[in-house]
Amino acid sequence: MVYITGSYIINAFLENTLITIRRGVELAGLPVELYEILSRPRRVLIVNIPVRLDGGGFEVFEGYRVQHCDVLGPYKGGVRFHPEVTLADDVALAILMTLKNSLAGLPYGGAKGAVRVDPKKLSQRELEELSRGYARAIAPLIGDVVDIPAPDVGTNAQIMAWMVDEYSKIKGYNVPGVFTSKPPELWGNPVREYATGFGVAVATREMAKKLWGGIEGKTVAIQGMGNVGRWTAYWLEKMGAKVIAVSDINGVAYRKEGLNVELIQKNKGLTGPALVELFTTKDNAEFVKNPDAIFKLDVDIFVPAAIENVIRGDNAGLVKARLVVEGANGPTTPEAERILYERGVVVVPDILANAGGVIMSYLEWVENLQWYIWDEEETRKRLENIMVNNVERVYKRWQREKGWTMRDAAIVTALERIYNAMKIRGWI
Ligand SMILES: NC(=O)C1=CN([C@@H]2O[C@H](COP(=O)(O)OP(=O)(O)OC[C@H]3O[C@@H](n4cnc5c(N)ncnc54)[C@H](OP(=O)(O)O)[C@@H]3O)[C@@H](O)[C@H]2O)C=CC1
Numbered sequence: 001m002v003y004i005t006g007s008y009i010i011n012a013f014l015e016n017t018l019i020t021i022r023r024g025v026e027l028a029g030l031p032v033e034l035y036e037i038l039s040r041p042r043r044v045l046i047v048n049i050p051v052r053l054d055g056g057g058f059e060v061f062e063g064y065r066v067q068h069c070d071v072l073g074p075y076k077g078g079v080r081f082h083p084e085v086t087l088a089d090d091v092a093l094a095i096l097m098t099l100k101n102s103l104a105g106l107p108y109g110g111a112k113g114a115v116r117v118d119p120k121k122l123s124q125r126e127l128e129e130l131s132r133g134y135a136r137a138i139a140p141l142i143g144d145v146v147d148i149p150a151p152d153v154g155t156n157a158q159i160m161a162w163m164v165d166e167y168s169k170i171k172g173y174n175v176p177g178v179f180t181s182k183p184p185e186l187w188g189n190p191v192r193e194y195a196t197g198f199g200v201a202v203a204t205r206e207m208a209k210k211l212w213g214g215i216e217g218k219t220v221a222i223q224g225m226g227n228v229g230r231w232t233a234y235w236l237e238k239m240g241a242k243v244i245a246v247s248d249i250n251g252v253a254y255r256k257e258g259l260n261v262e263l264i265q266k267n268k269g270l271t272g273p274a275l276v277e278l279f280t281t282k283d284n285a286e287f288v289k290n291p292d293a294i295f296k297l298d299v300d301i302f303v304p305a306a307i308e309n310v311i312r313g314d315n316a317g318l319v320k321a322r323l324v325v326e327g328a329n330g331p332t333t334p335e336a337e338r339i340l341y342e343r344g345v346v347v348v349p350d351i352l353a354n355a356g357g358v359i360m361s362y363l364e365w366v367e368n369l370q371w372y373i374w375d376e377e378e379t380r381k382r383l384e385n386i387m388v389n390n391v392e393r394v395y396k397r398w399q400r401e402k403g404w405t406m407r408d409a410a411i412v413t414a415l416e417r418i419y420n421a422m423k424i425r426g427w428i
Pocket residue numbers: 151152153154155196223224225226227228229247248249250291305306307308327328329330354355357358
């Protein structure tokens with residue numbers, strides 16, 4: 001469904017996000033003014049970026065930077081390069097960032113950026129020109145204490161390196177803290193590359209302890225083998241789980257005895273081969289050319305780590321897993337959540353489960369602002385502690401409230417912090 005309201009377009013993802021925060025405000029008993037403020041972004045920037053094509057001519061790509069709410073600190077959130085991304089998606093993603101940053105106790109508000117492009121169709125030179133062009137276009141509205149972008153779907157550390165370089169050239173001096181998730185060679189911390197997947201794995205392990213007494217031997221299916229899915233697979237296997245199915249846009253690779261996760265790590269990147277090629281030729285896995293086959297698998301744990309709105313009313317009944325851990329942002333619609341809840345499936349919500357990326361971004365930013373460098377082990381330990389404490393906090397809140405989902409507990413906790421900050425500032 002797509003319709004116009006006010007000055008921007010609403011789609012199903014944004015509508016679902018608004019339904020979720022509306023429910024949160026009501027459950028928390030907070031004033032409706034909070035919903036009125038949070039249902040609209042503070043500022044939206046629309047940019048158009050011309051890129052010279054290798055084959056001659058040029059193409060203009062539309063992009064956005066949505067700054068949703070800065071009551072808790074500078075705007076913070078990733079940049080998505082995707083052929084179908086819309087402004088409405090970007091607003092929904094920015095709202096989720098405000099909630100995620102609040103829940104994690106970070107001194108950040110929420111933002112998100114996007115460019116409507118298929119990065120796989122660009123050469124390295126074209127991709128660099130686009131990334132630098134986007135950084136130039138949003139430069140007047142960002143800064144290391146103003147708005148700090150990072151990667152999301154379709155972007156990575158190399159793209160952050162081009163962007164931070166472009167921004168630094170505009171300023172005339174190096175500004176490491178304006179983008180996070182940079183390569184270690186350029187003021188990044190090695191943990192950020194795997195931080196989101198690591199965080200998802202830690203959240204899964206903590207919830208598995210509560211549901212089953214531990215994660216050892218639990219079977220897992222993961223949708224999406226990008227940055228989040230790949231590293232979730234890697235860390236879950238290290239923690240003792242058995243990853244038996246993974247999917248990408250082409251289909252599902254399955255092996256009852258467990259897939260060779262290392263194979264994915266070594267081969268699959270933004271430009272790596274498709275899973276079908278990887279697993280059927282090197283791991284004797286079965287391959288089903290239907291990406292949606294992932295929902296029906298008989299596993300203990302399902303991790304959607306691709307895109308939004310994938311678990312919906314029409315397929316929520318098929319999910320056999322007892323535990324769903326949201327690596328992606330917004331993968332479960334409110335209708336699907338109700339179905340899963342009634343079937344006793346526990347859903348660990350995105351703003352809790354995938355917060356490892358932005359928590360690590362915060363640690364990198366703290367390093368950058370002081371020109372300081374922590375070592376990998378020390379940083380990972382800090383990240384793990386924050387994730388474990390956050391899961392515990394939300395879990396305890398959830399257990400106290402009858403009829404709430406875990407998402408309700410997470411959203412209410414996030415909204416309370418936002419509301420208190422607004423109140424003490426006199427905004428509300
Ligand atoms: N990167 C980060 O730090 C964070 C990301 N997230 C969220 O996690 C999710 C994934 O992000 P990220 O890993 O960075 O993105 P990537 O671009 O690295 O990877 C996305 C993956 O999803 C796959 N995919 C896309 N559509 C489908 C589909 N319909 N079925 C199966 N697989 C599909 C892609 O397949 P293919 O390989 O074939 O293209 C790719 O493997 C997003 O929702 C993002 O917002 C959340 C927190 C932080």
